[in-house]
Amino acid sequence: MNYVIIGNSVAAVGAIRGIRNIDQKGNITVISREKHAAYGRPLISYLLGGLVTEKRMGYLPDDFYEKHRVNLLLGSEAVGVDSGKKVVRLSSGDSIPFDKLLIATGGDPFVPPIEGIAGKEKVFTFTTWDDAAKLKGIAYDIERVVVIGGGLIGLKAAEGLHLLGKKITIVELADRILSAAFDRPAGRVVAKKMKANGIDVITEDTVVRVEGEGAAITGVTLKSGDFIPCDTVIVAIGVRPAASFLKGSKVVVNRGIVVDDRMETTVKGIFAAGDVVEARDFFSGEKNPMPIWPDAYIQGDIAGARMAGGKKTYSGGLAMNSIELFKVPTISMGITNPVKPEEYEILTYQDLENYHYRKIILQGNLLAGAVLVGAVDRAGIFAGLIREKIDVTTFKDQLLATDFGFIHLTREIRDALFAPNGKAA
Amino acid sequence: MKRIYTLEDVCIGCHLCEVACITEHSASKDPIKAFLHEPLRSISRCTVEEWDGGVVSLSTTCRHCDEPACLQACISGAIQKNDNGVVRIDTEQCVGCWSCVMACPYGAVQRNLVKKKANKCDLCPDRETPACVDACPNRALVYKEGSQK
Numbered sequence: 001m002n003y004v005i006i007g008n009s010v011a012a013v014g015a016i017r018g019i020r021n022i023d024q025k026g027n028i029t030v031i032s033r034e035k036h037a038a039y040g041r042p043l044i045s046y047l048l049g050g051l052v053t054e055k056r057m058g059y060l061p062d063d064f065y066e067k068h069r070v071n072l073l074l075g076s077e078a079v080g081v082d083s084g085k086k087v088v089r090l091s092s093g094d095s096i097p098f099d100k101l102l103i104a105t106g107g108d109p110f111v112p113p114i115e116g117i118a119g120k121e122k123v124f125t126f127t128t129w130d131d132a133a134k135l136k137g138i139a140y141d142i143e144r145v146v147v148i149g150g151g152l153i154g155l156k157a158a159e160g161l162h163l164l165g166k167k168i169t170i171v172e173l174a175d176r177i178l179s180a181a182f183d184r185p186a187g188r189v190v191a192k193k194m195k196a197n198g199i200d201v202i203t204e205d206t207v208v209r210v211e212g213e214g215a216a217i218t219g220v221t222l223k224s225g226d227f228i229p230c231d232t233v234i235v236a237i238g239v240r241p242a243a244s245f246l247k248g249s250k251v252v253v254n255r256g257i258v259v260d261d262r263m264e265t266t267v268k269g270i271f272a273a274g275d276v277v278e279a280r281d282f283f284s285g286e287k288n289p290m291p292i293w294p295d296a297y298i299q300g301d302i303a304g305a306r307m308a309g310g311k312k313t314y315s316g317g318l319a320m321n322s323i324e325l326f327k328v329p330t331i332s333m334g335i336t337n338p339v340k341p342e343e344y345e346i347l348t349y350q351d352l353e354n355y356h357y358r359k360i361i362l363q364g365n366l367l368a369g370a371v372l373v374g375a376v377d378r379a380g381i382f383a384g385l386i387r388e389k390i391d392v393t394t395f396k397d398q399l400l401a402t403d404f405g406f407i408h409l410t411r412e413i414r415d416a417l418f419a420p421n422g423k424a425a
Numbered sequence: 426m427k428r429i430y431t432l433e434d435v436c437i438g439c440h441l442c443e444v445a446c447i448t449e450h451s452a453s454k455d456p457i458k459a460f461l462h463e464p465l466r467s468i469s470r471c472t473v474e475e476w477d478g479g480v481v482s483l484s485t486t487c488r489h490c491d492e493p494a495c496l497q498a499c500i501s502g503a504i505q506k507n508d509n510g511v512v513r514i515d516t517e518q519c520v521g522c523w524s525c526v527m528a529c530p531y532g533a534v535q536r537n538l539v540k541k542k543a544n545k546c547d548l549c550p551d552r553e554t555p556a557c558v559d560a561c562p563n564r565a566l567v568y569k570e571g572s573q574k
Contacts, residue, residue, distance in 0.1 A: 014497070042500040046520055052501075056518060059502035294498035294528055301492070320498075322527040329536075331527045376523060377536055378472075380494065384530025405532060406485055407474035411433070417531065418485055420430040420567055422574050 001026035003307055004088055004096055006078045007104035007242075008032035009041055010293055011274030011300030013060065015102050018304020018312070020068050026308070028070045029096060031088065033077040036129055037065065042293060044132035045156035049163030057129060078105075081249040083267045100307040103246070103257060103265070103272040104300060107239025107291060109153075116210035120217050122232040123210070126157040127239065139164050144230040146170075146220050148207050150177035152323065154236030158199055159325060161234075169200040169228050171207055171220075181321040181332045185348075186371050189355050193326045202226075207233075239291060241276045254278055256289040261314040263303035271307055273299035282316030282387075283335060283368065290317035318386060322376070328355045331379040334369030334386050335361055344368060349400045360399045365391045367399075375402040426510035428571050429471075429546070429555055431483050436473075436565040438482030443469035445560030449549055468537050470546040471557050484557065484566060487512065487533040487546035488573045495545070498528035503543075511550075516542045 003019055005012045008030050016028060039057040046052040065072050073090075080089040081103075087095040109125035117123055122142070124135055135142075135157075145161050147154045150172030158168045170177065176187025177194075191201045205222045210233060212218040219229040241256045252258045252266040256278035263271045263279070274296035278287040295317050305312040320333040338344045338361060345362040356374035360367065360382075366389055370382040381404070385392065392399065395408040406414050416422045444456060450467040451459030459466060471486040493512045496504045503518035504525060514525075514534075521541040525534040534545045549555040558566040 040501040040520075042522070043520060052520060056501070056520075061502075061505060293500055294494070294524065297497040301497070320527055322498075322523045324521075324523065329523055331523065333527065376526060378529075378532030379523075379527050380525075380529035380534070381532040383494075383528060387530070403474075405472070405474040407476040407481060407483065414433060414483060416574060417488070418431040418483065419433065420569065420571060 002099045003028045004098035005030045005102040008038050011104035011296040013038050014297040014300025015304035016068050018301040019308045022308035022310045030070055031073045031076045031078050035075045045160040048132040048136055048160030079245050083249050101270045102303050104274045105242040105276050107275040108242045110238050110240045111235045121215040124234050142232045145232045146230040147234045149236035157234045171202045173206045175204050183337045186373050189373050190325050193328045197326050262306045271303040273303040280316045282318040329376045330373045331376040332371045336369045336371050347400050358400050365393050429486050430567045432565045433483040435563045436482045438475050438479045440473050441560045442471050442484045442557035445556040446470050449556035468535050490573050494528040495525035495534055498524040511548050513547050514545050519543050
């Protein structure tokens with residue numbers, strides 16, 4: 001059996017382990033256009049800011065590829081997939097035959113055609129180790145930065161550059177930063193903390209023109225007409241599935257590669273996982289891109305198991321983010337900002353002065369989401385309650401307490417989780 | 426693999442498991458020094474929960490899951506499951522992002538705010554029986570072969 005995996009980040013790692021749990025013998029080939037073995041991609045902001053060294057970027061134990069008998073092709077780019085002949089074509093001209101294929105290529109940063117941006121030298125995206133290295137390399141030549149986009153990537157780039165002493169302005173189109181993960185109060189708490197640290201956050205506005213003669217940038221003009229002087233622009237508007245090489249392959253790509261609950265694409269034998277896919281949402285059942293790290297691992301693991309003949313099934317993507325900005329930890333999960341609030345019951349506790357905020361979102365008797373700012377300890381208990389669809393009726397009043405725990409759940413649940421053989425002795 | 430289980434009915438909420446855990450994971454392995462003199466006091470990997478004024482209590486700790494959610498969520502690769510099934514955090518590699526805290530449905534990964542590192546039960550690699558189990562005066566903690574749930 002020839003397993004081929006395109007991409008070499010967390011979904012690929014989940015898949016390699018998933019395959020090897022079942023099939024010790026088959027050949028696994030991993031194709032990656034990057035030159036690094038799997039690394040902690042979210043660590044690139046730590047690398048930029050000098051909080052971790054290059055040595056700590058590696059995501060896997062040194063012997064991982066050898067131990068799992070993976071043929072690793074770094075610096076190789078897949079340019080096409082022939083699903084009939086079952087081969088992956090590489091930019092080098094080589095073809096790699098497969099029996100089972102996994103596409104785990106992630107997302108490519110999207111750079112919109114903003115006026116004046118073409119031909120400017122110091123315009124960057126921020127999604128790879130090389131992006132961080134490039135920025136770090138010219139850091140001495142950066143003074144003022146405008147970050148376009150107040151999502152996770154934009155904030156992390158801003159944080160890294162701030163640690164290097166740069167003056168940062170974040171421009172976000174929505175009414176708050178991190179609008180995908182946060183509700184308004186949580187977004188405000190974090191924005192307040194960023195402003196206190198000297199980072200300007202401009203919301204409900206966007207960059208319409210990058211100013212400057214030739215390759216140099218002098219500033220940006222916003223839709224509101226404001227001008228912000230800067231010498232560097234980071235574009236962090238979002239990512240698009242890195243799936244353009246699938247043209248002509250019969251693999252259907254919507255807002256991501258469409259996969260079923262086995263992580264199989266519309267072409268039998270070809271699987272996809274991670275940021276490149278749109279898979280079933282845990283709550284709505286609709287297919288959505290869910291570009292988050294843990295979900296990519298889970299999808300990769302399922303894809304790997306299925307490729308090797310196993311039986312794992314996806315239980316649906318559950319959004320989850322743990323973001324600490326300027327020492328304010330935040331964890332959010334599930335539905336944080338319901339489109340139809342009348343269908344939910346929302347419990348909140350606020351102490352914004354102390355950067356403390358807690359919000360619990362209930363749908364009927366079930367927990368649908370949580371936003372925790374400040375006290376984030378044991379947040380995973382909420383994730384468990386959501387995934388296991390536990391009826392919260394009897395302990396609803398305790399959900400906002402910072403010491404919420406298993407003691408508030410039923411004895412039956414506690415015994416199932418912690419007692420020997422799932423029952424009291 | 427051997428795991429730690431809890432007999433809630435005989436837990437008296439004395440927190441000695443936590444004391445033993447902190448001591449075992451201290452530099453000196455001496456409770457007085459660990460609590461009073463070590464500048465970077467370690468934190469307990471087990472959590473005693475109490476309710477109703479302590480009438481109900483139990484000690485919760487890592488299940489060393491077959492498919493650990495903490496490992497899946499870890500962005501730095503600091504969390505690995507070894508060949509014996511023990512899930513450990515390499516605190517040197519940990520960047521303190523708290524993704525594991527977000528993911529663990531057992532609430533079994535702790536934040537060490539002094540060191541800005543995540544901590545979790547390592548089943549006491551230097552001991553035959555984990556310190557919390559040995560310390561429990563009422564044998565409410567049991568260390569034995571068993572499944573995750």
